[in-house]
Amino acid sequence: KAGVTQTPRYLIKTRGQQVTLSCSPISGHRSVSWYQQTPGQGLQFLFEYFSETQRNKGNFPGRFSGRQFSNSRSEMNVSTLELGDSALYLCASSTTGTYTDTQYFGPGTRLTVL
Amino acid sequence: DQQVKQNSPSLSVQEGRISILNCDYTNSMFDYFLWYKKYPAEGPTFLISISSIKDKNEDGRFTVFLNKSAKHLSLHIVPSQPGDSAVYFCAANRSGGYQKVTFGTGTKLQVIP
Numbered sequence: 001k002a003g004v005t006q007t008p009r010y011l012i013k014t015r016g017q018q019v020t021l022s023c024s025p026i027s028g029h030r031s032v033s034w035y036q037q038t039p040g041q042g043l044q045f046l047f048e049y050f051s052e053t054q055r056n057k058g059n060f061p062g063r064f065s066g067r068q069f070s071n072s073r074s075e076m077n078v079s080t081l082e083l084g085d086s087a088l089y090l091c092a093s094s095t096t097g098t099y100t101d102t103q104y105f106g107p108g109t110r111l112t113v114l
Numbered sequence: 115d116q117q118v119k120q121n122s123p124s125l126s127v128q129e130g131r132i133s134i135l136n137c138d139y140t141n142s143m144f145d146y147f148l149w150y151k152k153y154p155a156e157g158p159t160f161l162i163s164i165s166s167i168k169d170k171n172e173d174g175r176f177t178v179f180l181n182k183s184a185k186h187l188s189l190h191i192v193p194s195q196p197g198d199s200a201v202y203f204c205a206a207n208r209s210g211g212y213q214k215v216t217f218g219t220g221t222k223l224q225v226i227p
Contacts, residue, residue, distance in 0.1 A: 004157065033213050042118075042203065043158070043217035056214040090157055092213075099146055099207045103215070105157025 002027065004093050004106035012112045018079040021109045023091030025072050029104070031097025032074040034066060037088040037108070046089075049074055050097045078111075086113045117141045118206050120218035129227050133191040137204030137218055140185065144206035148215070149178060149189045152201045161202075162189070165209070194225045 005024045013019050025032050033056075034046040045058040049068035066076040072093075078085055088110050092103035119138045127133045135149075145166035150158035164171040164178045164187070171178050177190045191198055204218040 031213060033215075035217070040219060042116075042120075042219035043205075043215075045214055045216065048213045050212070055212045058214070092157070094213065097213045099209055099211055099213065100163070101213065102160045103213060105150075105159070107155060107157050 004091060004104055006089075006091050006106040006109050008109060009107065010110045010112075012114065013081050014114050015081055015083060017081050018077060019081060019111060020075055020077045021089055021091075021111075023074045023076075023093075023106060025074070025091075025093030026104055029093035029095050030072050031094045031101065032068055032072065033092045033094075033097070033103065034074070034076050035090045035092065036060075037090060038086075043090065046076065048097055055097065081113045083113050086111060115140075116219070117144075118204055118216050118218040120202075120204055120221050122221050123219070124222040124224070126224045126226060127194045129196055129225055130193045133189075133194045133198065133223055133225065135189040135191075135202050135204070135221050135223065137187050137189075138185055139187075139206050141206070141216070142185070143208050144216070145209045146207045147178070147180060147187050148205040148207070149176075150203040150205060150217075151198075152203060152220070158203055191223075194223075196225050196227050199223055199225045 033048040035043040048056040094101040148163040149161040152158040
């Protein structure tokens with residue numbers, strides 16, 4: 001079974017631009033979560049989607065948004081990029097997204113904002 | 115406000131010895147805890163979990179201990195192997211809900227051959 005894939009793997013953007021990151025979950029997984037990893041902050045939860053519905057959201061500004069498609073693939077968008085948005089963005093999938101469900105992570109997208 | 119804390123950013127252990135990674139949490143609503151391992155250029159991989167109704171859970175060389183009164187958990191790796199060298203993340207969640215995992219900042223473990 002193929003793992004979680006994320007595209008692109010690396011991105012360089014400038015302040016003020018917007019960016020869209022993509023995540024394809026493991027086949028059969030319907031829950032997709034997104035995390036931001038920065039040095040010193042660990043992984044911070046952004047949001048979780050299940051069946052095209054956002055069920056949980058972390059403490060991030062409205063510039064961060066996401067969506068999920070009917071095939072469970074998910075995208076996240078960051079508008080009006082700031083230098084502090086430079087981070088590794090990780091996507092994780094699980095079957096139903098309940099709290100005991102094992103999450104499987106993709107390799108991440110490294111975003112650099114100049 | 116860091117609700118899950120890993121106060122040791124790094125740890126070095128000799129091969130064959132025990133590795134002990136520590137984690138503290140502040141939110142008393144957390145009752146499900148996990149450890150993940152992360153190699154460079156890869157996403158985190160689930161290692162082991164523990165529910166707050168238990169104080170110990172074992173899986174092969176990995177054992178997680180939970181002390182609810184102290185809001186403290188630890189991961190023991192015995193014996194440590196060079197392949198265990200990675201960043202270990204402690205994480206916490208609330209039961210009954212959906213995925214909204216809170217991670218610590220990670221501890222980089224180096225196992226010296």
